[in-house]
Amino acid sequence: MSNELYNVLARVTDGLYEGIAIGGDVYPGSTLSDHVLRLNNIPQIKLIVVLGELGGRDEYSLVEALKQGKVSKPVIAWVSGTCAKLFKSEVQFGHAGAKSGGDLESAQAKNKALEEAGAIVPTSFEGLEPAIKIAFQKLVEDGVILPTQEIVPPSVPEDLSSAIKSGKVRAPTHIVSTICDDRGEEPTYAGVAMSTIIEKDFGVGDVISLLWFKRSLPRYCTKFIEMCILLCADHGPCVSGAHNTIVTSRAGKDLVSCLVSGLLTIGPRFGGAIDDAARYFKDANDRKLSPYEFVESMKGKGIRVPGIGHRIKSRDNRDKRVELLQQYARSHFPSVKYMEYAVIVETYTLSKASNLVLNVDGCIGSLFLDLLASCAMFSQQEIDEIIEIGYLNGLFVLARSIGLIGHTFDQRRLKQPLYRHPWEDVLYSKYV
Secondary structure, eight states: OHHHHHHHHHHSSOOOOOEEEEEEOOOOOHHHHHHHHHHHHHHTTEEEEEEEEEESHHHHHHHHHTTTTOOOOOOOEEEEOOEEEEESSBBBBBSSOOOOOOOOGGGHHHHHHHTTTTTTTOOSTHHHHHHHHHHHHHHHTTTTOOOOOOOOOEEEEEEEHHHHHTTSSOOOOSOOSSSESSSSOEEETTTTTTTHHHTOOOOOOHHHHHHHHHSSSOOHHHHHHHHHHHHHHHOOOSSHHHHHHHHHTTTTTTTHHHHHHHHOOBBTTTBBBHHHHHHHHHHHOOOOOOHHHHHHHHHHHTOOOTTTTTSSSSSSBBHHHHHHHHHEEEEEEOOOOOHHHHHHHHHHHHHHHHOOOOOOHHHHHHHHHHHHHHOOSSSHHHHHHHHHHHHHHHHHHHHHHHHHHHHHHHHHHHHOOOOOOGGGOOOSSSSO
């Protein structure tokens, strides 16, 4: 009832100052007259509207206040429950107090008393709205009320999801991806649908070319990428990465921990020379430095030539991986100028020591330069960016992950216990 009355007031006046619902209990905490007299003393209030109900005699205290002239402001009142007269027996209208106990407690008697005391009483609840409207307009005409300007409420913003869908707005993005898209019917790699990748029998090298280089490289290029992965997948249990993985696996750790422990050893001393080899060989060759000038300038800077040198391989014990990659490149690459430069540098370094051979890092680094330069699909700026970002070392990380996972499974399968390094392999000394 209160909500409906507030709705009526909103339609026909310029606003509600205060609304009180005292309830319909038998013993309420306050009376209608208490609030009407209080509201009568508030200057901002110019019109008082009362909505009562049958049962009890609270409205009669308001009748007395009106008769005694204690209320100076217009009062519009209506007591609901006039339909109770249509029933032959006594009717309870929900609230404890909404129960007519006699003629004086009926809605008709209360409405009549209020009207006789000076309140504006319509003939029905439906007549309450026009009665309030007429009284309000009269107060406006008399200058008692200066209506406030109606404020147009702000429209509720459209949900972001629906606004984006309709193309009205674009939400700021937090991540930018240019290599793949999973929003359609099937995922795509650099715009190539997953079904196409399967139908055309793409290999790992083709997928790498799409996700790393954002284009489909020629088959000889993707085949070379796959060869690098195959030949670098593992290099025995004694290298630092494999050793770390084995020790971690024997400590009972999970696969990801074992893999990461091995990968974290990759750096300038283990596998990380591919990028540096490509950078230095490219710079030296592009500047047309002789092997002597290149090697000696590096020596003068205190930098070892990346991609040159091996702890086991030598002039008379060549790395088979290097030979296989060189053979493939000479047979399939349009040009191998960077690799040939690396071979000339190797000839010079071998004159200094037999183990200063071109290792697999130097071979892959120089041949990748030839791949990028000879396939005519990359600008010089793109080639420089690829080398700078570290794409080539990514090949070693990807390849070696295969072997490290294998070592993890191998130790689990063998049920190897926790590793402890033997004392006899440690030199205990007070002096270094």
